[in-house]
Amino acid sequence: MARRGRGRVVGIILMVALLAWGGMGAWQRFKPLPEGVGVAFPERPAEQVRFVADSTWYDVAGKRHLDQAIFDEVLAMIAQARRLVVADMFLFNDFAGSAEGEDFRPLSRQLTEALLEQKRRHPGLQAVLITDPLNTLYGGLELDHLQRLRGAGVAVVESDLTRLRASNPLWSGLWHLGPRWFGNDSDGGWLPNALGPGRVTLRSYLSLLNFNANHRKTLVVDHGDGWAGLVTSANPHDASSRHGNVALRFQGAAALDLLASERPVAAWSGVALPGPEPAPVQEPVREGTRLQLLTEGAIRDALVAAIAASGAGDRLDVAVFYLAHRGVIEALEQARARGAMVRVLLDPNRDAFGIEKSGIPNRPVAHELHSAGIEVRWCMTRGEQCHSKLLLRRPAGAGEAEMILGSANFTRRNLDDLNLETSVRLVGPADTPALQEAAAFFEERWNSTPERNTSAPFAAFDDTTLWQRMRYRLMEATGLSTF
Template sequence: MKRIVGILFLLFIIIYSSTIYYHVKKPLPIGMSVEGAIHQVEDIELLTDITYKNKQNKRVVQHEVFHTMLKDIQQAKKFIVVDMFLFNKDTNEDQVYPPLVEEFTKALIKKKTDNPSISIVLLTDKINTIYGSYPSEELNDLKQIGIKVIETNVKKLRDSNPLYSAFWRMFGQWGKTNGNGHLPNLLAKSEQKITVLSYLELLNVKANHRKLLITENAAIISSGNIHNASGYHSNIAFRVDGNIINDLLESEESAARLNEHLHLPRIPKQPETNTQIEIQLLTEGKIGKHVLEEISKTDSKDSIWIGILYLADRNVIDEIKAAAARRVHIYLLLDPNQNSFGNKKSGLPNIPVVAELRKSKVSKNIHIKWYNTGKEQYHPKIMLIERETADTIISGSANFTRRNLYDFNLETDIKIIAKKETKVAIETKSYFQRLWTNDGAEYTRDVDTQSKLPFFRYIVYRLQRVLWFTTY
């Protein structure tokens, strides 16, 4: 009997280990991890959503990204493609947020009603129905008017939480969720109950994390979600036009193909002349590749500016230290990770990362500030590298984490190389300087008061890095 048990246990270990290995290393679906063609463009528009405390100690909220998206929806005539990770109005009952989802949904429905022939497609993540625990009123309204809604099938992606996901793939993925949950909703306590199967799927911690809008006129690549509880977050986006629109549409077609074959329209190819701005689409692992390459190419004449929600990837942190050792001045503007949709957070991962960087031998060249957040997050994902003649910008949906940079989540960024005299280069540097120097408001604060971390949380942080069991 013991021998049979031993054989069965050995067989389980072999299957379990093989499942882990395969789903971490398996081939990516076609069209993932894209390094697009380099396009020449005349101009790129920087858009910002900023929440800050003014000199009168009052919170001010500016929604340039969101309102530009609404304007582009109004001006579209042929097609609209939206890919948005969070698209829901779920909140705790004691919290009040801007009705972003309701406004955005009404704008799409009005456009489809006024122009029935227009093609509108919305890709999103299953998190918005908590993996089938309850329906989304907004998604159902969009479907009823004839708008194509796709909840992305992320099972086909690699596993970012492999020790758990192997168990789930072996025993849990075969269950079907049909609502009627009985467990409390930890993501929004006043919303409907969650099923056990939904929580089991949620623990895989994988997502279509993209955030963008495309029409025949322009595309907006953003760090922000159309999500009520994100309504006060600070975010950043770039509005682009030209042939890169077709690259984005092809990438979105590949994401849709995870569920079904779908053909998205294209715009006519436009002539490109040598200009002062180059732009390139990067998705999934190619974002990480270019982030690391660009940091590694810096020297003492360059400066690096990073504004981001999560800085956790070891490769990026090591490259930052190496650049600082080359006497590159690095400016990190980070969220303190104290708040998430009105709920308190532990300060992971940024507080221990900041503590590590400040203790490093090259800390004199690494300058760090917290964004002065209230109940919102500093949510951008942007890197600016200042060089002598041209600046490099990488921005979009990807945080600097293993999950976001190495072919686990679906992510969309753009890479911009712009001569220093161009509008986009000037405005991007001005954005960072405005926040860093607190020009006109109290945007940022020093790290000293928040750089300490209780020992237990530090141990949790280290274990999360080893086991991969984390949301960052």
């Protein structure tokens, strides 16, 4: 009888533990979104808008060439700031992956030195750096460049990701019940750091399995009497410095919207961002070239709406590192069925900082798109990544063109309010210079030549299997993935 009683007690304890695990996982997946997540800001008159890109290509002898402009623009914007710099950058380190060789650019050092120099030149400058805790392995490492910035008076904010919904609720339910509360220790590491030098704690890896991120890449600075902003897909990360990326630089009211979008993220960690609030909108702007700031789920809504607005003869061009979101994929297939000309340029998902990848999700998705009559090509990559996140919609006749670009890959994690993301939407006449420059960037990548080898036909990586297609669907649906 005593043994039976103990078994009953153990069964009750296990049931309570499982209920707690499931309940916490459900709460973390569906809890209310924090303030400032998933916002579509008003359309603003576009001021001083410029498209900027980094491209990698190969000549007829196979030699790699780099055309880089994004971080030149970032450094120039910081160099002219006098009052405020707010940068939100996902990867900001020099150690993730192998970054040795003449082709790699020391972006993390260059950004650090730019911030330090501007603080030295203008002691009254307020500088805030917001970044993702992945850089310190969730508190398991101390990074010299972050310590130098703090020592110079730059406010360094490691984003509080516990405010976000769970991307991987199966694990996060358990993590929030136990490991989360043990914190972390940069002096107690005993496990090898999978991303670079040093040793980290087990708690670092337990935090990593949540698969949440502040994935934004933004910059706001004062510019004379006004403000300037930049939204990009590029990271100040040495091992990412050969990647292809896109950015949009702009001034005016939209830059203050960008600053406003960063206030809640900084406030989660107890940092109040200075600077003016955005101007109130009296009447919606309906004419001319307009710019709209989007975050998280609002990016998804804008992407789907742009695709849904495409009809017969319209052109839809997509260049993206990861394409996996079922709503976006289905919208592209429907646009093609309506007669839109759809072209999709994808990374083959074979390289990640020296690690060979499986081709998921892009190869199974490309197979599906190709079967639906959509043209697909692969970026030519040899170690680097086709890291852009870009959609272009151009009408067949009269009408406005539209572009959406930024940090967000077209995946569930990036578009469904799970990561922090920032993109911008530019709408206006098709001859708007920034829209034309973006179209030229896409055409140059799409129309590869032996002299300038930029992409490969769909058949080059048409090797997906049924098992890969099933794995992609499972990973996208459950969050048990890194994309």
